Amino acid sequence: NxxxxxxxxxxxxxxxxxxxxxxxxxxxxxxxxxxxxxxxxxxxxxxxxxxxxxxxxxxxxxxxxxxxxxxxxxxxxxxxxxxxxxVEKPSQRTPTVITVENMTAKVADKITFNATVKDLDGNNVLYGKVIFKVNGETIKDAKGNVLFLEVVDGQVSVDYEITKLKAGNYTVTAVMGLDDFYNSCRTNTILKVEE
CATH class of the missing domain: 2.60.40 (Immunoglobulin-like)
Known part of the structure; x- marks a missing residue:
């Protein structure tokens, strides 16, 4: 850490x-x-x-x-x-694991994507940045900038409006970036959108 x-x-x-x-x-x-x-x-x-x-x-x-x-x-x-x-740079980065639960929402709903980031010993990752993707498309803010979300005590979340998605299953990917302290990690989960 x-x-x-x-x-x-x-x-x-x-x-x-x-x-x-x-x-x-x-x-x-x-x-x-x-x-x-x-x-x-x-x-x-x-x-x-x-x-x-x-x-x-x-x-x-x-x-x-x-x-x-x-x-x-x-x-x-x-x-x-x-x-x-x-100050000397750490000799090794700490491996990390990111998890996101499967989600269900309805067309035009607002949903919150929640991710948990821990090291291999189960300790919360204290800091870092995460991006979310839906079917490979990175979530952006209203100005079109990629949303880099801060990890705080192992938790990160973002609200997502399901305005452009039709009913069906979508792959949500959460990616934590590499820095001098932590290795990068990623995971996929399913977002089920219903009528």
Whole structure:
């Protein structure tokens, strides 16, 4: 998944004193990391170490990512900043499985396509993008642009109006794209349209 532990080690220069005070912030490509509410994340220094468990969220590429640690200092220690460290790309992508249930609808109905995306251990895929196709034709928005739908905690859905389909069976395909974290996957299911 995209959650990593970022660790900074804070040492007292020219002393064996263990740093046990102060806070650290981390920067990704120069921007301070924040929580889901937009607040700066401060990590307390304990036994000379500050560790942050952080999710890279919607980020789908590890290209040119650099982490910097900034120690704010304390009454006993001066503030300092680390050199930037390059984040390494995962050596392997996580295999994924996408599932969509068979569906039935009537001509001119609006239906919701729901897909579930998990890894091989059954954990929800946290992020990614999915497209849906009906008989090979990709679903688009009102302006004719392909709808790339965000996976959120293993779930993705889209409303689809059955205005151009006649009664019959149609193949619905869900495809999750490849990124630096997850392998792509696809599945087919049946949409039965009734009069």
């Amino acid at each position: 995209r959650t990593v532990n970022i660790t900074a080690r804070i040492t007292a220069v020219g002393s064996d004193t263990i740093v046990n005070e102060g806070k650290v912030t981390f920067k990704l490509n120069g921007k301070t990391l924040k929580d889901a509410n937009g607040k700066v994340i401060y990590v307390k220094v304990v036994d000379g170490v500050a560790t942050l468990e952080y999710s890279f969220g919607k980020l789908n590429s590890y290209n040119n990512l650099q982490i910097t640690a900034v120690y704010a200092g304390s009454t006993a220690f001066n503030a300092s900043r680390s050199e930037a460290v390059t």
